[in-house]
């Protein structure tokens with residue numbers, strides 16, 4: 001049986017953060033229960049049931065923690081039943097809000113969840129206020145400490161960088177906060193102003209850092225994480241050795257996954273598809289085809305996000321032939337400018353300088 005990753009979208013949040021364009025809305029306990037009913041039905045009737053073994057399960061959102069341990073446990077059980085999930089050996093991640101006092105972390109751990117992703121965003125309370133977050137850094141600290149007590153040995157924190165007014169000092173404060181809690185993993189995203197968000201409507205009044213300042217923040221972050229012994233394994237992700245996010249690695253390795261829920265994407269049997277952003281669409285099993293996936297170009301585009309880059313051996317194993325000369329030629333030119341390094345086996349990877357302008361570099365290599 002082939003391995004696969006399962007993504008479960010939980011489309012509820014207590015309020016909308018001004019920068020966020022993920023599909024979510026306010027819910028009630030009754031809505032959480034009914035959504036769980038629908039979700040378990042969809043998993044049990046999936047056409048892929050019993051054809052795959054889930055080796056990662058990821059609850060994203062939205063704010064999955066809002067569902068509560070009981071509902072999450074029901075969904076874990078349904079994945080266990082339909083996709084032979086073994087929670088002792090598989091990574092089961094749940095995104096939670098630092099303020100989730102009502103979430104029983106002991107009960108959550110008992111469902112089989114073994115990795116928490118906590119939306120810290122910043123340890124500077126003024127930055128949290130700008131981001132419209134209602135939690136304090138102290139809430140996040142308590143969340144991590146309580147999770148430890150409940151038995152979570154794999155915790156990730158999310159940070160945002162390139163915020164208006166963010167300084168190297170305030171960024172260092174956030175990084176110190178994470179490293180002092182000794183979390184296993186950190187994801188750091190550059191603030192982007194997405195259409196349809198409150199920040200987008202207010203964009204002319206936001207004093208966002210320019211490109212140079214953003215690059216400076218990113219380099220500062222990379223340096224601090226390195227000093228603290230974290231591996232920079234993907235453009236936006238850092239971890240202790242052996243604690244890379246396995247579910248997200250599937251995406252960057254161009255491997256298969258099935259998404260359940262409105263706005264969830266899937267990649268199965270070489271086909272990409274997704275459910276539109278509406279509850280009705282999810283209830284009615286609406287699916288939009290999104291083309292084919294898994295070709296050489298896509299494999300390179302995704303793999304270049306990883307520090308390990310594209311190994312010649314891995315490429316040959318996947319496609320049955322060596323890396324095409326056209327990619328290597330472009331990489332050799334970029335190597336001179338310091339954006340790319342050629343690997344010992346003839347593959348290639350982006351440097352940290354390349355990570356900074358990854359979109360342009362990857363587009364150039366795969367054009």
Ligand code: SF4
Nearest residue numbers: 013016017020061062
């Ligand atoms: S950032 Fe997270 S908590 Fe805020 S609206 Fe988006 S999904 Fe919800």
